Amino acid sequence: MELEKALYHYFQFTSFRQGQKEVVESILRGQNTLAMLPTGTGKSLCYQLPGYLLEGKVLIVSPLLSLMQDQVEQMKSMGEKRVIAINSFLSPAEKRKALSNLSSYKFIFVSPEMLGVDIILNKLREMTIALFVVDEAHCISQWGYDFRPDYLKIGEVREKLGAPLTIALTATATKEVREDIVKYLQFRSWEEFVFSVDRPEISIGIEILGHKEKQQKTLELVQKIKGPGIIYFSSKKLAESMAAKLRDQGERVMAYHGGLDTESRTLIQQQFIHNQLDIVCATSAFGMGINKDNVRFILHYHMPLQLEAYLQEIGRAGRDGKESIAILFYSPGDEQLSLQLTEGELPEKEQIHHLFMLIQQQNLKLENIHLESERFIPACGFSETQWRVVESFLASMQNENVQEVRDQLLNYVTKRIRLKQQKVYRVLDYIQHSGCKREYILDYFDDQGSSAKKNCCSSCGLALEDFYGSKAEEMEPNLRYNWKKDLASMLIKQVGDLHEKRPIS
Numbered sequence: 001m002e003l004e005k006a007l008y009h010y011f012q013f014t015s016f017r018q019g020q021k022e023v024v025e026s027i028l029r030g031q032n033t034l035a036m037l038p039t040g041t042g043k044s045l046c047y048q049l050p051g052y053l054l055e056g057k058v059l060i061v062s063p064l065l066s067l068m069q070d071q072v073e074q075m076k077s078m079g080e081k082r083v084i085a086i087n088s089f090l091s092p093a094e095k096r097k098a099l100s101n102l103s104s105y106k107f108i109f110v111s112p113e114m115l116g117v118d119i120i121l122n123k124l125r126e127m128t129i130a131l132f133v134v135d136e137a138h139c140i141s142q143w144g145y146d147f148r149p150d151y152l153k154i155g156e157v158r159e160k161l162g163a164p165l166t167i168a169l170t171a172t173a174t175k176e177v178r179e180d181i182v183k184y185l186q187f188r189s190w191e192e193f194v195f196s197v198d199r200p201e202i203s204i205g206i207e208i209l210g211h212k213e214k215q216q217k218t219l220e221l222v223q224k225i226k227g228p229g230i231i232y233f234s235s236k237k238l239a240e241s242m243a244a245k246l247r248d249q250g251e252r253v254m255a256y257h258g259g260l261d262t263e264s265r266t267l268i269q270q271q272f273i274h275n276q277l278d279i280v281c282a283t284s285a286f287g288m289g290i291n292k293d294n295v296r297f298i299l300h301y302h303m304p305l306q307l308e309a310y311l312q313e314i315g316r317a318g319r320d321g322k323e324s325i326a327i328l329f330y331s332p333g334d335e336q337l338s339l340q341l342t343e344g345e346l347p348e349k350e351q352i353h354h355l356f357m358l359i360q361q362q363n364l365k366l367e368n369i370h371l372e373s374e375r376f377i378p379a380c381g382f383s384e385t386q387w388r389v390v391e392s393f394l395a396s397m398q399n400e401n402v403q404e405v406r407d408q409l410l411n412y413v414t415k416r417i418r419l420k421q422q423k424v425y426r427v428l429d430y431i432q433h434s435g436c437k438r439e440y441i442l443d444y445f446d447d448q449g450s451s452a453k454k455n456c457c458s459s460c461g462l463a464l465e466d467f468y469g470s471k472a473e474e475m476e477p478n479l480r481y482n483w484k485k486d487l488a489s490m491l492i493k494q495v496g497d498l499h500e501k502r503p504i505s
Contacts, residue, residue: 003049010052011078017041019195023167024050027131032166032190034137034181038197039171039315044071047133047167051107056130059164060109063139063148065089068109074291075107082106086114099123112150113370113395115157129164134185137168138308141180146308147416149392155186171315172197172308175446196449197311197441201318202298203455204437205327205462214329215242218301222246225325226469227278229297232313234337236283238301243281253279256286284309293319297467300328305338306423307430307444323455325467330431335424342420346413347386355380355390356406366405369394389413436460 003021007013016024019037026033027050037043051058062068068085075083084098084105102108102123114120134140140151158166168181182190209217218231233239236257243255254268254277271277273292280286284304295317304310310328318324347355355376358364364372370391377387393412397405426444433440437457442449455462 006049006053010049011045013045017045019193020045020049023193026191026193027165027167028053030165032185032187034168034178034187034190034192036170036173036178036194036197038195038199039312040199040319041195043135043169043171046169047131048075048107051131054130054165056128057105058107058131058133059124059129059161060107060133060135061112061115061154062109062135063112063146063151064136065111067135068111070290072109080107083109085109086120087111088113103127112148112154113392116150116153116395121157121160124161129161132158132161132164132166134166134168134181136170137181137185138170138173138177140168140184141173141177142415142419143174143176143180149389149412150395152184155184159186172311172445174444196447197445198438198447198449199315199318200453201321201323202314203323203325203462203467204314204441204457205325205464206330206431206437206458207327208330208332208431211331214301214331215245217329218242218299219245219249221299221327221464222251222279223249224468225464226296226467228272228275228292228295229279229299230286230295230313230316231279231281231299231301232286232304233281233283234302234341239281239283242301243279246279246281251279252277253281255281257283258285284313290316292316294322295319296322296324298324298326300326303328303330303334303338303424303427303431305342305420305427307427307441308423310427311441323467325455325464328431335428338424338427339421342424343417344383345385345389345420346416347380347382347390349410349413351380351382351386352390352406352409352413356402360402366394366397366400366402434459 003024004015007016018041019035020042023033023035023037023046027046035043035046037046047058047060060071062071065087068087069089072083072085082105084102084107086095086098086108088111090098099119103126108124110120134151134154136146139146139148140154141147158164163186166185166187168185170177170181173181178192178194182192207217222229222231231239231242233242236255236259239255239257243253246253254271256265256268260268268277268280269286269290272280273290298314298317300310300313304313314326317326358376358379359366359369369376373387373391376382377384382390390409393409394405397408430437430440430444436459438460441447455466
């Protein structure tokens with residue numbers, strides 16, 4: 001079957017986006033493949049299409065549970081029933097049921113932690129893995145902006161599965177990160193496709209202004225600029241506050257952050273996708289897996305923690321190829337909040353010392369630490385993010401000497417904080433750079449893409465009025481979409497699941 005015919009048959013698309021065809025052809029030639037494609041170019045198709053054309057299972061390793069669930073739901077909505085996610089969202093009973101029926105699934109999503117569980121690995125070894133997919137592959141590198149220690153074991157697991165045909169996917173990876181990906185996945189031969197991170201349809205603006213001016217500027221700009229759009233915040237409280245102020249001036253807007261329950265997050269996502277909301281005031285928790293191609297603007301109320309994340313977030317605009325704009329507001333001193341946030345993501349020395357004191361007092365084995373999360377998180381004052389770092393690190397350790405492991409964890413945290421701080425200062429350097437902002441980003445990624453375009457960036461010249469538009473110009477709501485019915489169906493399913501989990505009395 002010709003690739004274009006297969007593309008239409010399985011996805012109803014008439015043509016490939018940039019890079020997709022080359023990557024798919026590489027896989028079908030039997031080549032291990034490393035692909036770096038910019039955000040918004042449809043990386044998931046690069047493994048889904050060859051997955052349909054190859055005999056055997058497609059195993060996808062993904063670091064984010066929310067992203068994993070979103071991808072599973074999107075595939076199901078397209079009619080694919082042979083898809084499942086094996087992760088901590090499953091109850092023990094659901095996990096047992098999934099494993100007993102695993103051979104009936106074509107696409108199997110798994111978290112890196114679950115990939116290391118013997119019973120799951122043994123089940124996978126009984127199957128023919130046609131394609132092994134490492135999504136967000138930059139997580140395997142200590143130089144990557146979102147390094148996960150549990151990703152370091154993926155290469156070892158891949159070997160245990162017989163070194164199946166593998167694709168590593170990422171949107172943002174420097175040269176040294178790509179070298180690490182190949183090294184740790186233990187590729188002996190491979191093809192590498194690195195496409196420009198440049199998104200010429202997105203104009204880039206930086207505005208330096210006072211803290212009080214920032215709020216007023218946001219309120220004024222949202223009234224003028226054509227939507228839909230996303231406004232990113234580093235604070236849940238400020239996201240809620242701005243959403244309330246925007247609603248007061250007549251905007252259809254909601255706040256989205258990790259503090260909301262699952263039903264609320266799902267509702268906001270669906271309302272935004274189906275044009276019943278024009279704006280989402282969000283933390284970085286929003287965006288992954290959001291399949292919306294007509295986002296016209298991205299505003300950053302606070303500076304992002306690294307250029308890689310910034311590129312991912314502004315890349316959610318203009319996926320339909322139409323002109324869009326991304327504006328980052330900076331007030332002198334904003335970097336202090338960013339530095340505090342980077343430190344808050346990692347456990348403090350006192351927390352680590354307290355944890356290992358408890359481990360030694362109770363004579364616990366390090367490999368069983370994950371079973372003690374309900375005790376250790378409150379006892380040591382860990383946030384969920386901090387505990388994930390500790391848990392992942394300890395799971396990657398073979399050393400049984402508790403004091404040595406403690407010292408290694410302390411050393412790891414010190415290095416990670418230093419690296420994250422360097423990333424923050426690199427963003428600050430980008431903000432203060434007087435030359436072309438687009439060229440700065442391209443240089444950071446060793447990208448030779450061209451930056452010549454109208455409305456390139458605030459340094460080259462940016463006519464904001466070109467992005468203004470009346471509300472009448474914005475897309476009408478999809479009246480056929482009934483979010484109340486969708487939400488009700490989801491709640492009914494959850495109630496049904498709870499009944500299934502109840503013990504028989």
